[in-house]
Amino acid sequence: MTRHRRRPRGEDGTAIVEFVWLAVLLLIPMVYVVLAVFDTQRAAYAASAAARSAGRAFVTAPTSAEAYRRAEVAARLAYDDQRLTGPVHLRIRCSPTPDACLTPGSVVTAEVSGTAVLPLMPVVFGDHAPRLTVSAEHSSPYGTYRAARP
DSSP, X not given: OOXXXXXXXXXXXXXXXXXXXXXXXXXXXXXXXXXXXXXXXXHHHHHHHHHXXXXXXXXXXXXXXXXXHHHHHHHHHHHHHTTOOSOOEEEEEEESOTTOTTSTTOEEEEEEEEEEEOTTOOGGGGGGSOEEEEEEEEEEEOOTTSOOOO
């Protein structure tokens, strides 16, 4: 009769299981952080492009009333290009004379702010989901040798 010797049960094969669990535990948070950074960067780029476009649209408009409308549309288009649907807040400041933006030598400053919602947040949070506010500003000179516009 032959006896089979039982080998003591070791930890053979557990290294792969430990590696998989460790990879999952570290990879999921890292992927989430990368997605959050990408969404925040996209919102920051949208704010920067919106401020630049709004300032340029404002100084090229034929009238002051048309300038405000063009600036709003330009800012919204910049956010739409980045597929961001949140509200866009645009503020136009003019110097040296706040009431006369389209006069020779004036500088129009467009300030844009918006929010970036963190990705993969549950719908349970609704409107209270965590958000990051991003803003940008761009100054566009009207030009010293241009005619004043109403």
